[in-house]
Amino acid sequence: MVRIAISTAFIAAVIGMASALSLDQHAPIRALVKKISTVTNSKNIVAHDNARLNHYFKKNPVEEFATGSAPVTNEVFSYIAEAKVGSQTFDLIVDTGSSNTWVGATTKFTGTEYTDSVSIGGTAATTQSIGVAKSSTGFTGTDGIVGFGPEELTEDTVNGVDEVPTFLQTLMSEGVISSNILGVSFAPLTGSSDESANGELTFGGVDESAYTGDITYTTRVTPYWGVSVSKFAFGSTSLGTTTASGIVDTGTTLFYVPTAVYTKFLTASKGKLDNTSGLVKFTTKPTSNFTFVIGGTTFTLTPAQYLIATAQYSNWGISGTSGFYTFIGDGGSEAPNTILGQSFLEFYYSVYDTDNNRVGLATAA
Ligand SMILES: *[C@@H]1O[C@H](CO)[C@@H](O)[C@H](O)[C@H]1NC(C)=O
Numbered sequence: 444m445v446r447i448a449i450s451t452a453f454i455a456a457v458i459g460m461a462s463a464l465s466l467d468q469h470a471p472i473r474a475l476v477k478k479i480s481t482v483t484n485s486k487n488i489v490a491h492d493n494a495r496l497n498h499y500f501k502k503n504p505v506e507e508f509a510t511g512s513a514p515v516t517n518e519v520f521s522y523i524a525e526a527k528v529g530s531q532t533f534d535l536i537v538d539t540g541s542s543n544t545w546v547g548a549t550t551k552f553t554g555t556e557y558t559d560s561v562s563i564g565g566t567a568a569t570t571q572s573i574g575v576a577k578s579s580t581g582f583t584g585t586d587g588i589v590g591f592g593p594e595e596l597t598e599d600t601v602n603g604v605d606e607v608p609t610f611l612q613t614l615m616s617e618g619v620i621s622s623n624i625l626g627v628s629f630a631p632l633t634g635s636s637d638e639s640a641n642g643e644l645t646f647g648g649v650d651e652s653a654y655t656g657d658i659t660y661t662t663r664v665t666p667y668w669g670v671s672v673s674k675f676a677f678g679s680t681s682l683g684t685t686t687a688s689g690i691v692d693t694g695t696t697l698f699y700v701p702t703a704v705y706t707k708f709l710t711a712s713k714g715k716l717d718n719t720s721g722l723v724k725f726t727t728k729p730t731s732n733f734t735f736v737i738g739g740t741t742f743t744l745t746p747a748q749y750l751i752a753t754a755q756y757s758n759w760g761i762s763g764t765s766g767f768y769t770f771i772g773d774g775g776s777e778a779p780n781t782i783l784g785q786s787f788l789e790f791y792y793s794v795y796d797t798d799n800n801r802v803g804l805a806t807a808a
């Protein structure tokens with residue numbers, strides 16, 4: 444009996460080791476990302492975000508860097524991943540709203556699309572398709588974009604090619620990762636700092652230490668990383684009954700809700716659009732939570748979260764020191780009109796799961 448017990452334990456240990464090894468091989472690969480600011484006036488953030496929204500209405504990929512047409516403004520907060528492309532190092536914007544990988548025109552490349560190795564955070568794709576921007580406009584503080592949007596957004600972006608494999612797809616096809624899943628962990632800047640290595644990406648799976656509770660998954664609403672959002676409320680006041688078309692977008696700074704919801708929010712919170720900052724301003728600090736539902740789960744932004752921290756005003760280019768400002772903005776009425784941008788994602792972990800065609804959200808740890 445004793446011998447059997449021992450050998451059973453031994454077998455269990457061996458099986459345990461084997462599964463630990465295989466887990467290790469398939470463990471997600473991490474990459475740190477840093478948040479940077481190129482903002483001098485918060486109005487310009489709104490202008491930049493609105494330019495992106497316009498692309499989404501038109502169902503066009505965001506091509507502001509690619510087309511060479513000057514973006515309205517390049518004043519934004521960006522999450523940056525350091526990428527080694529060939530032998531050079533670039534700071535690339537992490538963008539789940541677009542899917543191509545682009546580098547600036549200031550570098551000595553020829554052609555507009557070429558193949559090179561790209562490595563981010565210890566992952567290496569050896570034959571990644573990369574675009575070279577025709578103009579370097581818009582690259583202040585950054586050198587380009589790494590697109591984590593769905594592959595279909597690359598359609599017709601490169602002459603003579605139907606779709607271009609995304610960075611994650613290249614990692615998959617080259618066997619670097621075994622699941623086409625991206626996890627994104629962002630965090631707000633603390634104190635008055637204007638730059639911080641405060642974020643993390645995981646390629647090939649999620650980082651279980653980056654969130655608490657369960658991840659709420661919903662089937663992706665095409666063509667973006669789309670989610671259906673309902674039951675917006677401010678405290679106990681309903682802000683409408685419509686189901687909104689949302690996008691989870693790391694390249695948008697603010698958090699946008701449909702115009703109908705936004706208008707009711709202003710009334711309920713006694714907020715007003717402030718023409719100097721372009722943001723909603725309150726003279727009295729609101730105390731109610733802002734909530735909405737995705738996939739049956741209620742997501743909450745508390746006042747401490749949706750109000751911009753006073754110590755951060757100068758980084759946002761907010762000149763007034765009196766009053767309170769929020770990052771909740773007007774997303775328009777045309778779908779998609781709910782953009783879960785960085786300001787929201789700094790409180791919620793997000794998962795972009797191509798394998799299962801779903802989007803995941805969980806409370807950030
Ligand atoms: C704020 O700007 C809007 C749009 O430009 C304009 O209609 C409105 O009159 C302005 N309000 C104030 C108080 O200046």
Ligand SMILES: *[C@@H]1O[C@H](CO)[C@@H](O)[C@H](O)[C@H]1NC(C)=O
Binds near residue numbers: 730731732745
């Ligand atoms: C606001 O949300 C937080 C976090 O979910 C919760 O702890 C708090 O009780 C809520 N406040 C109100 C007034 O419901």
